[in-house]
Amino acid sequence: MKNGSAEGGKRSPCASGWRIIRLLAAAVIPLVPACLSLRGGVVAWGDNSLGQTNAPASLTNVVAVAAGRNFCLALNRDGSVAAWGDNSLGQTNVPASLTNAVELGAGVTGSLAVRTSGTIAVWGFVSAPPADLTNGVTVGAGYSHYLALRTSGTLNVWGDNSFGQTNIPAGLSNIVAIAAGAYHSLALKADGSVAAWGDNTYGQCNVPAGLSNVIGIAGGYRHSLALKADGTVTAWGNDSYAQLDIPAGLSNVVAVAAGNLHNLALRRDGTVVAWGDNSYAQLSIPAGLSNVVAISAGVLANFSVALVGEGSPAIYVPQPPSLSTYSGIPVQFRARIAGAAPLTTQWQLGTNDIPGATNRSLFLASPQTSDAGAYRVVVSNSLGVATSTTIVLSVTDSPPILLAPLTNQVAYPGATVVFRVGVEGSGPLNLQWKLNGNTVPAPTGVTLSFVPTAATNIQCLVVVSNPFGSLTNSASLFVPPAVGWTETPPITQYPITFPPAGLTDLVAVAAVSTGFRIDYGIRRDGTVASWNSYSFASDVPAGLTKVEAIAIGKEHRLALRTDGTIVPWGGNTYGQTNVPYGLSDAVAIAAGPYWSMALRESGTVVAWGTPAPAVPYGLSSVVAISAGANHAAALKADGTVVAWGSNSSGQTNIPAGLSNVVAIAAQHDYTMALKADGTLVDWGFAVAIPGGLSNVVAVAAGNSQTYVLKNDGTVFSFGIPGYENPPPAGLTNVVGIFSPDGDPRASALVGNMAPFLTRQPLNLTGRPGSGFTFRVSANGSTPLTYQWQFNGTNIPGATDSALPLSNLYETNAGSYSVVVGNAFGATTSAVAVLTFAGATPPRLINPGLNGSVFSVSLQTFSNDTYYLQYKNALTDSNWITVASMAGDGTVRTLMDTNAVVPQRFYRVAIQSLIPACADAPAGLVSWWRAERSAA
Secondary structure, X not given: OEOOEXXXXXXXXXXXXXXXXXXXXXXXXXXOOOHHHHOOEEEEEEOOOOOOOOOOOOOOOEEEEEEOOOEEEEEEOOOOEEEEEOOOOOOOOOOOXXXXXXXXXXXXXXXXXXXXXXXXXEEEXXXXXXXXXXXXXXXXXXXXXXXXXXXXXXXXXXXXXXXXXXXXXXXXXXXXXXXXXXXXXXXXXXOOOEEEEEOOOOOOOOOOOOOOOEEEEEEOOOEEEEEEOOOOEEEEEOOOOOOOOOOOOOOOEEEXXXXXXXXXXXXXXXXXXXXXXXXXXXXXXXXXXXXXXXXXXXXXXXXXXXXXXXXXXXXXXXXXXXXXXXXXXXXXXXXXXXXXXXXXXXXXXXXXXXXXXXXXXXEEOOOOHHHOEEEEEEEEEOOEEEEOOOEEEEEEOOOOEEEEOOOOEEOOOOOOEEEEOEEEOOOOOEEEXXXXXXXXXXXXXXXXXXXXXXXXXXEEEEXXXXXXXXXXXXXXXXXXXXXXXXXXXXXXXXXXXXXXXXXXXXXXXXXXXXXXXXXXXXXXXXXXXXXXXXXXXOOOOOOOOOEEEEEEOOOEEEEEEOOOOEEXXXXXXXXXXXXXXXXXXXXXXXXXXXXXXXXXXXXXXXXXXXXXXXXXXXXXXXXXXXXXXXXXXEEEOOOOEEEEEOOOOOOOOOOOOOOOEEEEEEXXXXXXXXXXXXXXXXXXXXXXXXXXXXXXXXEEEOOOEEEEEEOOOOEEEEEOOOOOXXXXXXXXXXXXXEOOOOOOEEEEEEOOOOOEXXXXXXXXXXXXXXXXXXXXXXXXXXXXXXXXXXXXXXXXXXXXXXXXXXXXXXXXXXEEEEEEEEOOEEEEOOOEEEEEOOOOOOOEEEEEEEOOEEEEEEEOOOOOEEEEEEEOOOOOOOOEEEEXXXXXXXXXXEEEOOOOOOEEEXXXXXXXXXOOOOOOOOOOEEEEEEEOOOO
């Protein structure tokens, strides 16, 4: 069946229990009444706004018709094609070179024809069929997708796949008829069952449970039809115009056709029944219409077409006079039969009747070499007898033959992968698939479909065998750890990119489309790889190592190394690669179009390039930064946000009360914040955040799109209408996302990835009483968990990527590490050691003057010696020691028992270390002023 009209309408079975058994080889023997060659014609009714029902008066010798949206096709006995109606897209411009056509397909915007050679001709606005499409038997056309049934009982499908209408179900084979709805597809199998896929908005793909004994199918706009062997009709899908309301008592049907919102049925007596929408009088069957031999009503068509004959039997054989097949492969001889009822049909081998072969089709389920010979069919009624020319069938025993080997493929996690092998040979052909050596459970056919969930390499192998031998064929699937994509308008040449085969150890990604659409990836060893769609050489500086992050500007790139230094490259028109001298403690980087920014270990921010937004004076305690076109944003340790720079669209107007922020993204002229509860807040020139969006764990703001990574590993996007750049369909197991400012480009790190530390905690040495922050950077499947440890023991509440510590002394010295985990494993960081520069200054406890005795207590430590020293005036040249003691790990007291002067300055020093500046005790000593009233 094709174009929503049942093939049965042109090869109408008339015997109860008629069944199609399909196969590698098929012969089509259309049988038409003699009057079609002389006086028969085409009748059409309904919408005629573009002349689609004005069949040319000169039409003769018509053997088949097909209705398109607003045009019509007719197949002539000589293999030529006539067309009329709408030609706005060239759909009626039949190619002058088209000859030997045997089947037609009329879609919404174009036309198709099957030649006797099995190749497909197309004209109008139709996607070209696959180059390897041969052995075609019939075709079907939807709105913008197309189906071709091959002699092997398999399908070729091409064109629009926005609803999955070209995703052939895995293992679908032994197909004997096809049909296309507007956005869905139908296939009839040899066992009388129906498969449906594609748009199911109205249930048009929900084949009724138990539906069997089907001999014909049709697809309408959003509904489907099936003709059963008992002459009854079943319908499902959209019923908005009663297109599912089959007329009561409808029986003896031999063909069905589905239009936009209406249906046609051809009865055995040559009359037509119609139901559904009648807005264009498409149900108004012309009075007295009879002797109909074929019907058609195409997808989105609001008119109906019938091919009319006289009644005398005649035979037309358009295909070659010989047919070859392999033993065990079913053979199908199909015929168009028309004539006044009752008709008698008898198939013959040579001149001998084949017992029981009295249907309009002849099926040899498993022909052997003994079945070879000349076949013909004899049709008779009260008006006469017609005998076809013969078709000579040859049958050969053969081992499996490889026609189309498996091909190596690349796919991302979540994409549907289909391996397909082309084979022929004697039947039954048994196929066994293996993935990485593991047997795929039966049943298996010529295709193997599955969805990879992780970045990996998979070896696919298939063994094909039959009673005469076997063959093995294999190919590989590379599921890379990254995928990049570009918005459809205006860049369409390379919408999706993958890293080169073998690059499997990525832990971070970045991308830019300006220039040459380059993707960057950081490898586990800290080196940087790059790839692009144009096979240009990498622009990454030679010898670049120990990289933990990359930032992308319009013309420049920045690489942050684990030692806190920054390596720039690319354009420097505005000084954007002039990293400030001495900057060696960076922990994060960001890049605007022509300027750069870095977050320092101290929590302060530095920016360079022109015009880089001036960093607010006194900005501190920053834990993350992000750069827009001419503005910047900083996330502080307390969960608040600071923004500065251009405010042309309100991008620095932080919403009042915004708190509990865990991540930020500044992009062009808007800013976005991710809160701890997984929700988003945005301001500036931003698109409204979809209602109910939650469970967000990361955000990347792109040129016209915002991308969010959800805790289930999927990516959701929203943005400016008309500039959508959604992630690839089905993308899952995403670990990280990236999108640069001002570019229609995005990339994702994918795979089931255990945590990997891109930045290890560093050893720290500082002065006592100061603060320190240990921090790490990690990638891996979300969510990631953190637990910091001190000397191997968990620190309560220390569950973030950074561990801030303040007011530290010797008791805090030791080993620090963090355990990072997720659902796929855990990793422990390197141990970072906290030490102090010299001995810890003593902390004075309860210093005081009681009469003439000054005393002070302090925590002591073993192996340290403590000295109580004084000056009567800070201008005195020397400190005088009045008491000392050895530390023993307890709190002890030092005293000056002769404090009788008006004032005295005291300090406690450890051992004999004396600060260089006597009048500004600091660092290794603690001091206190004791003052006595002059009175």
